Amino acid sequence: MKSTFLALRKATKKMVQTDTELENNFESIFNYFLQKSLTMNKNKKICPFLSTHFKG
Numbered sequence: 001m002k003s004t005f006l007a008l009r010k011a012t013k014k015m016v017q018t019d020t021e022l023e024n025n026f027e028s029i030f031n032y033f034l035q036k037s038l039t040m041n042k043n044k045k046i047c048p049f050l051s052t053h054f055k056g
Contacts, residue, residue: 015029
């Protein structure tokens with residue numbers, strides 16, 4: 001349970017950092033995380049749904 005909260009905390013910090021770097025532009029933030037997800041998917045770390053429905 002503790003590791004879940006630590007992972008969530010780390011992800012939240014990354015989202016805030018990215019939000020600041022991309023000047024609070026929602027579309028840029030979405031595209032950034034989508035691209036990260038697609039990259040992770042190529043390494044078989046997340047659901048294959050993303051590579052099927054979103055081409056990056």
